[in-house]
Amino acid sequence: MTVAHYIRQVLVNPLSGYYMHGDVFGQEGDFVTSPEISQMFGELCGIWYLTEWMRLGKPEHTQIVEFGPGRGTLMSDMVRTWKQFPHFYKTITGIHLVEASPGLRKMQRAALVQGSTDSDVSRIESKETAGMNPAESITREDGLKICWHDGIELVPEQWSFIMAHEFFDALPVHSFEKTSEGWREMLVDMDDTNENWSIADKMAKLVDTHGGTGLMIDYGQDFAQGDTLRAIKKHKFVHPMTEPGSADLSVDVDFASLKDHMTKESGVTTNGPVTQSEFLQSLGIQVRMEMLLKNATSRPARNNIIESFKRLLDPAAMGRIYKVLAFSKEQPSSGMKKSIEEARPVGFHHLN
Numbered sequence: 001m002t003v004a005h006y007i008r009q010v011l012v013n014p015l016s017g018y019y020m021h022g023d024v025f026g027q028e029g030d031f032v033t034s035p036e037i038s039q040m041f042g043e044l045c046g047i048w049y050l051t052e053w054m055r056l057g058k059p060e061h062t063q064i065v066e067f068g069p070g071r072g073t074l075m076s077d078m079v080r081t082w083k084q085f086p087h088f089y090k091t092i093t094g095i096h097l098v099e100a101s102p103g104l105r106k107m108q109r110a111a112l113v114q115g116s117t118d119s120d121v122s123r124i125e126s127k128e129t130a131g132m133n134p135a136e137s138i139t140r141e142d143g144l145k146i147c148w149h150d151g152i153e154l155v156p157e158q159w160s161f162i163m164a165h166e167f168f169d170a171l172p173v174h175s176f177e178k179t180s181e182g183w184r185e186m187l188v189d190m191d192d193t194n195e196n197w198s199i200a201d202k203m204a205k206l207v208d209t210h211g212g213t214g215l216m217i218d219y220g221q222d223f224a225q226g227d228t229l230r231a232i233k234k235h236k237f238v239h240p241m242t243e244p245g246s247a248d249l250s251v252d253v254d255f256a257s258l259k260d261h262m263t264k265e266s267g268v269t270t271n272g273p274v275t276q277s278e279f280l281q282s283l284g285i286q287v288r289m290e291m292l293l294k295n296a297t298s299r300p301a302r303n304n305i306i307e308s309f310k311r312l313l314d315p316a317a318m319g320r321i322y323k324v325l326a327f328s329k330e331q332p333s334s335g336m337k338k339s340i341e342e343a344r345p346v347g348f349h350h351l352n
């Protein structure tokens, strides 16, 4: 079995995959992600998409697509932020969540549709979903429709906002080793799969054909690295072959290859990656933190806001190793030369 196939089996095998158990996040779980640290993260991502909607010509219909939404915290913080901008909110045709885990789908429903139960969800089995989770959907009281899919192939083809936060680090990679006979693929046992870059290619194709913009936010570098496969259980590193399915497996994302794949056969433009710290600061995290501090009613609440702010931005914590890559289908120029501020998404103006 290749390392890629091993990772897929360990993480999303329908019977024993790590994510199939349900909640693995937070202090009680195995690891903590940025949206779980503070609401500021999702709110500022929501503002970023809003600025992109304006920069790209305020399309009348917008669909939102998130890959691997975890507990649904990031989407719920973004939706709350968008609701404050009714002119934009009414353009949303639906939220499409690409999620393999039935347990996490339930948590996402609870986060996005408060007071809902599992029986409120409509399920449709079809030829396209044979052998996979059914297509699921639920509509909120405010009319917003939330849908779940097993893969990008099942997402409607429309102008889209795409979000992939800590998704690509969980996707299978192939590992190679230099031997005396040249480069050889590392195997865990026997078999093969080859799906690693196809999701990035399909995201680029969707945006290229139907328009839209997206963010990929992950632990990684803007160049290829050696073997970075690691396993985390209860906030500690363990060996990747220990009790498969009991620990999260991830790899550092190679943003340079992601960009190559996305732009090779599409007219999509990429910007970045920039560090998480640069991205959040350019969106005004300092001002948002000060507002939250003003409204906090207790000392522990204030301390929590300050600690979260530091953790998201500190280069020694999540500020530098987490990177943000933007991609979009640019509008044809109106003939007038755009300023750098108009030409690039917010957070990426300073790049050459």
Ligand SMILES: C[S@@+](CC[C@H](N)C(=O)[O-])C[C@H]1O[C@@H](n2cnc3c(N)ncnc32)[C@H](O)[C@@H]1O
Binding pocket: 011, 012, 019, 025, 033, 034, 035, 036, 067, 068, 069, 070, 071, 098, 099, 100, 101, 104, 150, 165, 166, 167, 170, 171
């Ligand atoms: C590391 S978690 C990130 C969760 C969330 N984005 C966050 O940052 O809190 C990875 C997410 O991707 C989902 N996932 C992993 N592999 C997947 C696959 N092949 N197809 C669909 N979802 C997948 C997991 O179930 C989980 O929701």
